[in-house]
Amino acid sequence: MTIRKRRYAAPLEPVAGNGLLDRRALLGRGIMFAGAVSTGVGSSRTTAAADPLRDDPWSLETGAITPALQTPSRFEKDVVRILSNPNGEPRTSHARTPHHLLNGTITPNSLHFSINHSGIPDIDPDKHRLVIHGMVKQPLVFTVDSLARYPMVSRMAFVECAGNSAGMFSPQPLQASVQALHGLVSNAEWTGVPLSTLLEETGIDPKAIWMIAEGADSLALSRSLPVKKALDDAMVALYQNGERIMPGNGYPMRLVLPGWEGNMQVKFLRRLKLTDQPGMTYFETRTYSQILPNGKAYRFYFVNEVKSFITHPSFGQALKEPGYYEISGIAYSGSGRIAKVMVSADGGKSWAQAALQEPVQSKAFTRFRVPWRWDGQPAILQSRAWDEAGNVQPLRAQFVAERGEAAKVPSPLGFANQHYNSLTSWAIDSKGEIKHVYA
Amino acid sequence: MSMLKPIPSLLLALAFAAPAALAEPPGLGKPIAETEIKAWDIGILPDGTGLPAGSGTAEQGAKIYAEKCVACHGEGGKGGISAALVGAPPIKSIDATKTVANFWGYSTTVFDYVRRAMPWMSPRTLTDDEVYALTAFILAQNKIIGDNDVMNAQTLPKVKMPNADNFIIKFPDKI
Numbered sequence A: 001m002t003i004r005k006r007r008y009a010a011p012l013e014p015v016a017g018n019g020l021l022d023r024r025a026l027l028g029r030g031i032m033f034a035g036a037v038s039t040g041v042g043s044s045r046t047t048a049a050a051d052p053l054r055d056d057p058w059s060l061e062t063g064a065i066t067p068a069l070q071t072p073s074r075f076e077k078d079v080v081r082i083l084s085n086p087n088g089e090p091r092t093s094h095a096r097t098p099h100h101l102l103n104g105t106i107t108p109n110s111l112h113f114s115i116n117h118s119g120i121p122d123i124d125p126d127k128h129r130l131v132i133h134g135m136v137k138q139p140l141v142f143t144v145d146s147l148a149r150y151p152m153v154s155r156m157a158f159v160e161c162a163g164n165s166a167g168m169f170s171p172q173p174l175q176a177s178v179q180a181l182h183g184l185v186s187n188a189e190w191t192g193v194p195l196s197t198l199l200e201e202t203g204i205d206p207k208a209i210w211m212i213a214e215g216a217d218s219l220a221l222s223r224s225l226p227v228k229k230a231l232d233d234a235m236v237a238l239y240q241n242g243e244r245i246m247p248g249n250g251y252p253m254r255l256v257l258p259g260w261e262g263n264m265q266v267k268f269l270r271r272l273k274l275t276d277q278p279g280m281t282y283f284e285t286r287t288y289s290q291i292l293p294n295g296k297a298y299r300f301y302f303v304n305e306v307k308s309f310i311t312h313p314s315f316g317q318a319l320k321e322p323g324y325y326e327i328s329g330i331a332y333s334g335s336g337r338i339a340k341v342m343v344s345a346d347g348g349k350s351w352a353q354a355a356l357q358e359p360v361q362s363k364a365f366t367r368f369r370v371p372w373r374w375d376g377q378p379a380i381l382q383s384r385a386w387d388e389a390g391n392v393q394p395l396r397a398q399f400v401a402e403r404g405e406a407a408k409v410p411s412p413l414g415f416a417n418q419h420y421n422s423l424t425s426w427a428i429d430s431k432g433e434i435k436h437v438y439a
Numbered sequence B: 001m002s003m004l005k006p007i008p009s010l011l012l013a014l015a016f017a018a019p020a021a022l023a024e025p026p027g028l029g030k031p032i033a034e035t036e037i038k039a040w041d042i043g044i045l046p047d048g049t050g051l052p053a054g055s056g057t058a059e060q061g062a063k064i065y066a067e068k069c070v071a072c073h074g075e076g077g078k079g080g081i082s083a084a085l086v087g088a089p090p091i092k093s094i095d096a097t098k099t100v101a102n103f104w105g106y107s108t109t110v111f112d113y114v115r116r117a118m119p120w121m122s123p124r125t126l127t128d129d130e131v132y133a134l135t136a137f138i139l140a141q142n143k144i145i146g147d148n149d150v151m152n153a154q155t156l157p158k159v160k161m162p163n164a165d166n167f168i169i170k171f172p173d174k175i
Helices: A002-007 A023-027 A178-182 A195-202 A227-232 A282-287 A396-403 B008-017 B058-068 B107-117 B128-141
Strands: A093-096 A114-116 A129-134 A140-143 A153-160 A185-194 A210-215 A222-226 A235-240 A254-256 A269-275 A297-299 A307-312 A323-332 A338-344 A366-374 A379-387 A425-428 A434-437 B167-169
Touching: A023 A366, A129 A195, A140 A195, A153 A235, A178 A307, A185 A195, A185 A323, A195 A227, A195 A235, A210 A227, A222 A227, A222 A282, A282 B107, A307 A338, A307 A379, A323 A338, A323 A379, A338 A366, A366 A379, B058 B128, B107 B128
Parallel strands: A129 A269, A297 B167
Antiparallel strands: A093 A114, A129 A140, A153 A185, A185 A235, A210 A222, A210 A269, A235 A254, A307 A323, A323 A366, A338 A379, A379 A425, A425 A434
């Protein structure tokens, strides 16, 4: 009976300012806007018969050979990552995910973000080894083939660079796409061996509190992680969305530490050394320590806190005409499941609850959606997420009061600071053009 | 008890729920001795654990720097296409440049990172004496140690970095 009610509901009235509609409309078969039919706003239902349908050339000839490894349509050639170092200069390279051109929750492997501090090593999986040693009962060495025989688990998990969204520390809103601003986070299904299984085999000295993870790249990149996290939900992953991990994401194996800083999820993993103290490595005591307004700095931030941003519509896109649009975006938290996402179209004066795409998974992307009727007037779109642990995305004023703003306007691809998890605001003008604003 | 038949679906569910609690782990890891790991075991802990034998001074380090480091890090470590190694601009904003002298918390990190990652194009080709000498050179240029101080496994961990006390552990309960 309830379904029937929704399907034949009366025309929807907005539930929040500037035309946000009730998310429950998305459960029905269609959406009928209050006044839309009688006024014609947002509808262009005049006949298109001036150009009758006919067969196109591709419908009148045999198609292409089916390839062994398929790639997207040539018409999707712009759906690529933004590169910070396309010529491979001797510095870090970043490739950012085009969230505004994707939908759903899974990041395709070819578009998963990737940061490499000294290039991508060309690792022969037959020669790769993983050693676990230090404060263990029995040091052990594993091959890729031996790990592939272990009982495996699969789970969805976002991986986010601690420096994702660093452009949001700018004192003025950077006119940059969601890809440039928030492209250093992606979401995949990771399959591998729980680290706890391997530690059960090596045994752990009770005095071991940390382990230092190291990669087989030329920097031998190393980070310290608490044994507590290793025994909780850490994984030595071999597969990414069903296929072997991409070279830029850590082939042939990487640590996955659900919800924690990407840099700690060491790629090309070759060594885990259990210790009674952290290594205080370059990347944890320099790069991934965050300066605070009082001149002190955070160390061991670990967790990527609750966050959301709107991907559709967003900067760089334009609304062609008033009428119906779906506002949608991504929410995630390093502390568990997303509990609620609220969306505003009037810069935070009023809010509508977004529909969350099921299944809502812990420490993974959740797609949120709100139906919206744009009346052609200026609007400011924002999203704000809550997680199941009760954490909420701080408003910008709160966030800036605690964490500060950069003194200089940074490049959108620069890193003024890290761990930004406040709101993102997209302002739409009466022409339908979208700017990035602070609101 | 013997009357109860195992329920296959329940057993399957248990197997998936608790892979770490297998009665008998697969045991496919091969025992390895710490001596066989030596070539990879390059990490240095802040208390000096892992520091090798050998030593070096700033004067020795200056020569190696001129040969192997200056092309990227510039004359006197003032910076080039890669980061400046010398200089301590005051931290006045959250986007301040982080340097060895104004930010790094541990002297051992200098040794660890130079040894594992430098020179950029040919990492792990420096001898331990060369790494000590370069570490001494960087610390002396920054006036953190004296020009004639010898760096070795005993002296290096005792060098206190200027910014050492300015860090806050964000999530101590996760450790």
